[in-house]
Amino acid sequence: MSDYSFFDAVQMSFDKAAKYTKWDPGVLEQIKQCNAVYRMHFPVKIGDKIEVIKAYRVQHSHHKLPCKGGIRYATSVNLDEVMALAALMTFKCAIVNVPFGGAKGGISIDPRKYSAYDLEKITRRYTSELIKKNFIGPGLDVPAPDYGSGEREMAWIVDTYTSMRPGEIDGLGCVTGKPVTQGGVRGRKEATGLGVFYGLREILNMEDLTAKVGLTTGVEGKRVVVQGLGNVGYHSAKFFQDAGAIVVGLAEYEGSIWSDQGLDVDAVVAHRKATGSILNFPGANNFAVNTEALEMDCDVLIPAALENVINAENAPRIKAKIIGEAANGPLTPEADEILTKNGRLVVPDMYLNAGGVTVSYFEWLKNLSHVRYGRMEKRFTENQNTQILGQIENLTGKKADNKVRETIMHGPDEVDIVRSGLEETMITATREIVEAWKNNPEVPDMRTAAYLVAINKVATSYAELGIFP
Numbered sequence: 001m002s003d004y005s006f007f008d009a010v011q012m013s014f015d016k017a018a019k020y021t022k023w024d025p026g027v028l029e030q031i032k033q034c035n036a037v038y039r040m041h042f043p044v045k046i047g048d049k050i051e052v053i054k055a056y057r058v059q060h061s062h063h064k065l066p067c068k069g070g071i072r073y074a075t076s077v078n079l080d081e082v083m084a085l086a087a088l089m090t091f092k093c094a095i096v097n098v099p100f101g102g103a104k105g106g107i108s109i110d111p112r113k114y115s116a117y118d119l120e121k122i123t124r125r126y127t128s129e130l131i132k133k134n135f136i137g138p139g140l141d142v143p144a145p146d147y148g149s150g151e152r153e154m155a156w157i158v159d160t161y162t163s164m165r166p167g168e169i170d171g172l173g174c175v176t177g178k179p180v181t182q183g184g185v186r187g188r189k190e191a192t193g194l195g196v197f198y199g200l201r202e203i204l205n206m207e208d209l210t211a212k213v214g215l216t217t218g219v220e221g222k223r224v225v226v227q228g229l230g231n232v233g234y235h236s237a238k239f240f241q242d243a244g245a246i247v248v249g250l251a252e253y254e255g256s257i258w259s260d261q262g263l264d265v266d267a268v269v270a271h272r273k274a275t276g277s278i279l280n281f282p283g284a285n286n287f288a289v290n291t292e293a294l295e296m297d298c299d300v301l302i303p304a305a306l307e308n309v310i311n312a313e314n315a316p317r318i319k320a321k322i323i324g325e326a327a328n329g330p331l332t333p334e335a336d337e338i339l340t341k342n343g344r345l346v347v348p349d350m351y352l353n354a355g356g357v358t359v360s361y362f363e364w365l366k367n368l369s370h371v372r373y374g375r376m377e378k379r380f381t382e383n384q385n386t387q388i389l390g391q392i393e394n395l396t397g398k399k400a401d402n403k404v405r406e407t408i409m410h411g412p413d414e415v416d417i418v419r420s421g422l423e424e425t426m427i428t429a430t431r432e433i434v435e436a437w438k439n440n441p442e443v444p445d446m447r448t449a450a451y452l453v454a455i456n457k458v459a460t461s462y463a464e465l466g467i468f469p
C-alpha cells in the first residue's frame with residue numbers, strides 16, 4: 001500500500017502541473033484546499049434499532065457557485081475520499097466549461113444492506129442536514145448521483161428540499177440526475193458513459209496520438225475491456241459496441257469474463273441479472289480473479305468502478321495501449337508513472353468522465369428556465385426542413401426515400417439537444433487538453449496537461465472575481 005491518501009494523490013497531481021504555471025503560490029494554495037467541510041452524524045431508526053449514520057459534504061471550491069458533485073453511498077466512504085473527489089469535481093467542471101465549483105458528498109453505508117424504505121429515511125435525513133447548514137440549494141450546492149446512488153435517491157432529495165423550501169421558484173434545481181418525471185433531463189442517465197465514448201473516440205481519431213501507442217485510428221474493430229458494469233461502465237461498453245468496437249473483456253467484483261469474438265453487453269447484463277454473476281456467460285472464458293481481465297492484451301482499457309484499481313503492483317502487467325479513466329481516480333500516481341514509462345496513453349478521469357456533470361449542468365439550466373429543451377424550436381425546424389426538402393424535390397424532380405426524409409425533417413427533441421451539447425463539450429475539451437500538451441512539450445502526460453488547463457481556468461476566474469490582484 002502507498003503511504004499517501006487519495007486526497008494526497010490529487011494534490012500530488014496538482015503540484016506536478018502547477019510547476020508549469022506562473023501563478024502566485026498563494027493562488028495555487030487557495031485552489032488546492034477544500035473551502036468547506038461538513039461532517040455529520042445523525043440517527044435513523046432501522047427496524048427497532050437506532051443507527052448512527054456518518055456522512056459528509058465537502059465543497060472544494062467556491063470560485064463559482066453553485067458547487068456541484070455527486071453523493072456516494074458506500075461503506076468505504078471517508079473524509080479523505082470525499083475531499084479528493086470534491087477536488088476532482090472542481091477541475092472537471094473547469095475543463096468542460098461548466099460554471100460550478102467542485103463538491104462531493106458521501107454516506108458511509110452499504111446501500112445493498114438496507115431496504116428501499118430505510119434508504120429513503122437515510123437520504124431524506126441527510127438532505128435535511130444539508131438544508132440546515134445551507135449546504136444544498138440551486139444557487140449554493142447541487143448534488144447528483146455517484147457510486148451507489150441514482151435517480152431514486154435524487155427524487156427523494158428534491159422532494160425533501162422542495163417540501164422544506166415551499167415557493168422557491170427554482171427549487172427543482174437543488175439536485176440533478178433526477179427522474180425525468182421529477183424535473184430530470186432526458187439523456188442524463190447514460191451521459192457519463194456517452195461522454196467517455198465521445199472523449200475516447202476523439203483521441204482515437206488523432207493520428208499522432210494513436211500512432212505513438214501503436215494503434216490505427218478509429219473506433220471500429222478496437223478491442224475494449226471494461227471494468228465495472230454499473231451505470232458508467234455499462235453505457236461506456238454499450239456505446240463502444242454500438243460503434244463497432246469489440247468488447248473482449250468485462251470485469252465485476254465477482255470475477256471477469258473474456259471472449260475474443262466479443263461479448264454482447266446487454267446479454268451479459270441479462271445473464272448477470274438471471275444468475276447473480278457475470279461468470280459462466282455462454283461462449284466466454286471465466287477468470288477467477290476479477291482484476292485478471294484488466295491485464296489482458298487489448299487496445300482500450302476502461303476502468304469504470306472505484307479508485308486505486310491499477311496500482312504499483314499490477315501496472316507493470318497492463319498491456320492495454322490506451323487506458324480511459326471512466327471512474328474517478330482508478331490509477332494511483334505510481335501506476336500512472338509506470339504506464340506512461342511503458343508507452344501507454346492514460347486519458348485522465350477528471351475530463352473523460354465529465355459527461356455526467358456536463359449533462360447535470362444542462363438539467364440545472366432546464367430547471368432554472370422551466371422549459372423542456374426543444375419545446376420552442378422543434379416544430380419550427382420541422383416546418384422549415386419540410387419546405388427546404390420540398391424545394392429540392394421540385395428542383396431535382398426526385399423524391400427522397402422515407403428514411404432520408406425522416407432524418408432531414410426531424411426537429412430536435414430534448415435528448416438530441418442534450419447529446420449534441422455533450423458531444424461538442426467532450427470534443428472541445430479533448431482538443432483543448434491535447435493542444436495544451438503539445439504547446440508544453442515538457443509536460444510528461446495527458447493528466448498533467450488536463451490539470452494545467454484546469455488550474456489556469458480556476459485561477460483566471462479567481463482573478464476575474466477580484467479576489468487576487
Ligand code: GLU
Nearest residue numbers: 069070144146356357360
Ligand atoms: N458523480 C458524477 C461525477 O463524479 C456526477 C456529478 C454531477 O453530475 O454533479 O462526475
